[in-house]
Amino acid sequence: MRSAISRSLRSALSSKCISDHHLLLRRGFASEASPDRKVTVLGAAGGIGQPLALLMKLNPLVSRLALYDIAGTPGVAADVSHINTRSEVAGYVGEEQLGQALEGSDVVIIPAGVPRKPGMTRDDLFNINAGIVKSLSAAIAKYCPNALVNMISNPVNSTVPIAAEVFKKAGTYDERKLFGVTTLDVVRAKTFYAGKAKAPVAEVNVPVVGGHAGVTILPLFSQATPKANLPEDEIKALTKRTQDGGTEVVEAKAGKGSATLSMAYAGAIFADACLKGLNGVPDVIECSFVQSTVTDLPFFASKVRLGKNGVEEVLGLGPLSEYEKQGLESLIPELKASIEKGIKFANQS
Numbered sequence: 565m566r567s568a569i570s571r572s573l574r575s576a577l578s579s580k581c582i583s584d585h586h587l588l589l590r591r592g593f594a595s596e597a598s599p600d601r602k603v604t605v606l607g608a609a610g611g612i613g614q615p616l617a618l619l620m621k622l623n624p625l626v627s628r629l630a631l632y633d634i635a636g637t638p639g640v641a642a643d644v645s646h647i648n649t650r651s652e653v654a655g656y657v658g659e660e661q662l663g664q665a666l667e668g669s670d671v672v673i674i675p676a677g678v679p680r681k682p683g684m685t686r687d688d689l690f691n692i693n694a695g696i697v698k699s700l701s702a703a704i705a706k707y708c709p710n711a712l713v714n715m716i717s718n719p720v721n722s723t724v725p726i727a728a729e730v731f732k733k734a735g736t737y738d739e740r741k742l743f744g745v746t747t748l749d750v751v752r753a754k755t756f757y758a759g760k761a762k763a764p765v766a767e768v769n770v771p772v773v774g775g776h777a778g779v780t781i782l783p784l785f786s787q788a789t790p791k792a793n794l795p796e797d798e799i800k801a802l803t804k805r806t807q808d809g810g811t812e813v814v815e816a817k818a819g820k821g822s823a824t825l826s827m828a829y830a831g832a833i834f835a836d837a838c839l840k841g842l843n844g845v846p847d848v849i850e851c852s853f854v855q856s857t858v859t860d861l862p863f864f865a866s867k868v869r870l871g872k873n874g875v876e877e878v879l880g881l882g883p884l885s886e887y888e889k890q891g892l893e894s895l896i897p898e899l900k901a902s903i904e905k906g907i908k909f910a911n912q913s
């Protein structure tokens with residue numbers, strides 16, 4: 565009797581495993597009917613780049629995955645390429661292979677550049693990362709001017725304006741196709757809010773607007789769903805924790821870099837949204853730092869609707885609480901200065 569039960573349990577378990585595996589395979593087969601989509605990751609051998617490469621390899625919407633870095637990509641590409649999902653993986657290394665990595669790309673994700681150490685601000689990364697982003701943007705303008713660009717490299721508040729200026733100079737700028745990735749702020753806001761609101765985290769939504777550094781990160785908890793009516797002091801604490809989320813990780817890593825795994829997850833979510841938009845899936849909405857008329861600043865993060873050409877619509881802020889109105893007012897000077905710094909840098913020499 566006992567062995568009959570365990571036999572049937574074993575068989576139930578093994579058939580579940582098989583059917584789960586089939587599900588994965590079916591996802592793979594089904595996706596082969598979806599369009600050919602090439603995704604390129606620039607900085608693919610880094611702390612974010614490697615797990616992001618893994619997550620993009622798991623995305624059935626990707627048919628070709630190009631992994632580029634100044635070193636180390638052949639190993640990452642060989643490793644990821646053994647995973648039995650749809651995309652073909654190729655590794656590219658060094659400047660002479662950058663063109664090949666980019667050619668024909670639909671979405672280019674950029675986590676290339678140095679991360680923070682404790683005590684640094686994101687702006688302290690400007691001196692190194694601005695130059696990296698400038699040269700990678702020039703290559704994008706040359707080899708895949710129609711690609712959607714997902715900028716992860718910090719300081720995002722300046723690197724996005726740098727890329728825009730480079731594209732303008734090259735005559736390829738399309739404001740619908742350049743995105744600063746602020747998804748990690750949304751991911752954090754959702755996680756922290758779910759904890760306080762005692763809501764199932766998968767059901768939580770929180771828009772985050774502004775930019776991607778300190779006080780420029782403005783989570784709109786007044787619009788969070790499900791509604792929880794949290795007291796003002798808890799909203800303030802949640803806001804501060806979201807704004808300082810990156811620093812929390814930098815300090816915990818104690819000199820070994822900044823968020824990589826949660827950022828790879830956030831980057832994969834945002835790239836997936838871009839791919840869905842390109843493929844014509846309706847009502848794909850994510851927050852992103854884009855060219856905007858929502859405020860007087862030329863770039864601003866807010867909800868955007870994604871479509872076949874990138875940004876289809878930049879959505880407004882919606883009703884703000886008094887606390888959020890103050891937050892919006894006080895973030896403008898810092899965000900303005902960071903945008904101007906990027907524009908100035910891109911136009912030097």
Ligand SMILES: NC(=O)C1=CN([C@@H]2O[C@H](COP(=O)(O)OP(=O)(O)OC[C@H]3O[C@@H](n4cnc5c(N)ncnc54)[C@H](O)[C@@H]3O)[C@@H](O)[C@H]2O)C=CC1
Pocket residue numbers: 606607608609610611612613632633634635675676677678679680689693696700715716717718719720745746747748749776821822823824827
């Ligand atoms: N937008 C966001 O929410 C977040 C942004 N970041 C930013 O992402 C960037 C990368 O962070 P990590 O992956 O942790 O750094 P990392 O140092 O581990 O990796 C960066 C990679 O970029 C590569 N790289 C440098 N110059 C390059 C070039 N010219 N072309 C191609 N690749 C190049 C490096 O070889 C390295 O493999 C940092 O600037 C960091 O601040 C990090 C977390 C969140």
Ligand SMILES: O=C([O-])CC(=O)C(=O)O
Pocket residue numbers: 679680686718748809810811813814822823
């Ligand atoms: O804090 C950092 O330097 C990295 C980052 O942008 C984040 O984790 O939000």
